[in-house]
Amino acid sequence: MRLFLQYAVSGIATGCAFALVATGFVAIYRVTRVVNFAQGVFAVVAGMLAATLLGSGVPHVIAEALAVSTAALVGLIVGFVAIGRPGTSPLASLIITLGLGIGSYAVLILIWGDQPISFEGLKGNLDVGGVTLQVQYILVVVLTAVAFVALSLFFNRTYLGRGLTACSSNPRAARLVGINVTRMGLVAFTLGGGLGGLAGVLLTPMQPVAFNSDVGIAISGFAAAIFGGLLRPGAAFIGGLVLGVAEALVAGYGQASLQSGVALVIMLGIMVWQASRRTATSDEDAA
């Protein structure tokens, strides 16, 4: 039982990072109907940049904040290329984000090389009822919770957030009342970049990132995001936790090499199950 709790806790921590990546997918998809293949890149950029900044003496918090802001900026750039040109179809945008993702490898290798990078998070353990909790895990969970509360306040209480929600529920009506839908799309990409960056900063101390770690991160995030059909951040959050815990349990009780397969199998299962309940017509209406 103690072992089980141990696995569950570490799973929840990585699950939180997945949930943040997933929310980035959702934030972008809701507003632009684009699935951003470069979502994992944001996490990699932020993780690596934070490691470099910390290595050159920038104190914690400032280094991480800079890294997350940079990821948000990268998100803005990706968004600008992907949706900046009017008339780009969502499928073309998907291929563009794929191209940006693979093109980013060149930049990442130039700056950071091709070896995995990590940095030290918070040190120390807490003992709660016989279960050892790493302080870093607690930090991850707390920060993710804060991010989600802030996000829900942003979407429901602020003018900008309501504009984003309006674009996602009915783009044409949003344009009619004077909302610039493309600009809102760019805001969504920036937000998605920041969320991915936060995930990367939290994830890197737990598992080192390399230039091509983005595929695994993006797949886990996407698998979590489709729990809510790519539209509901709350469901994506739960999806991230389920996925994180499932991976940790498989790695703990089964074989570590099977761990990465969990996200793939869960993702395929959910997608096929969801698709079997949709018809061609409802799909095209949504697109």
Next chain:
Amino acid sequence: MRLARPSILAVVVILLLPVLLPNALLTISIFIGLSTIVVSGLSLLMGFAGQVSLGQAAFYAIGAYTAGLLARDAGLPPVLGLLAAPVVTAAIAYVVGLPLLRLRGHYLAFGTLAFQLITLSLIGEFKDITGGDTGLTAIPPLGIGPLIVEGPFKPIVFGYLAWGLALLTLLFNQHLVQSRPGRALRALATSEAAALAAGVPVGRYKLQVFSLSAAYAGLAGGVYAFYVSYIAPGSFPLVRSIEFLIMATVGGLGSVWGSAVGATVVFLVVQVLQNLGTLPGMPVRAPAVFAYAVYGLILVSIMLLLPHGIVPALRARIARRGT
């Protein structure tokens, strides 16, 4: 005659090239021919059935392993192994496609991506059969009876084989596109609901094109296995799938002859940059950086500037000038 001119030209080029090219270039042309076969299937799938596949290299791998294992371990004549490669690959694609093709658009893209990753890890996992991550070594040479393709003539034979098969697949695609199923496929790419209403068996056609594209990839994989005689999971990385996708978009999705153009252009550009990157004085990581940068640049600029690909854009320009 739209069909005759390019195909006659192609036949002449294919007959001459393997004899004229020096060996290093011949090897490159063989790989381009194999890529053309894979890309022609992907282009059909994307351009005519409107479905994105990010797992085409997995079918390439399945074809290569089928041919290699049948010829090496099952003791079958290599030619039978080569013939079995597309059949087995298509059968696997059919079974996998049953659930997978319920997905559309970005869901299918992620689904095929997952398929590729799962395939690679399965190949790595079943060490006893596949040799695991170290790969499958000593694949016997291709041959019929006492005639074995080895020695100095090997590249020439494979040149004819690769480009002959490429021409066959392109001619078959040309025929398919102009036939009744081809029109139905174009309809379902535009709107599945409308195609369904017009009596097109949408699900069956999608599955058949998916299997056909997999069969092409499997066939090319089989030839590849006999040509290089050593395969490993590392020969079929995710980047290879993306490379096929890039070639298809460059040539123009749904453009039959564009597949050959796309494969040639992308392969040569990447090859030239690889050679530049390995020049003395270049940093160690230059080849990788060049390759990734080029992939990214090509994909993004093609999608933004020439979303229909190079060949259809050229054709449109020539048509405009002609009138």
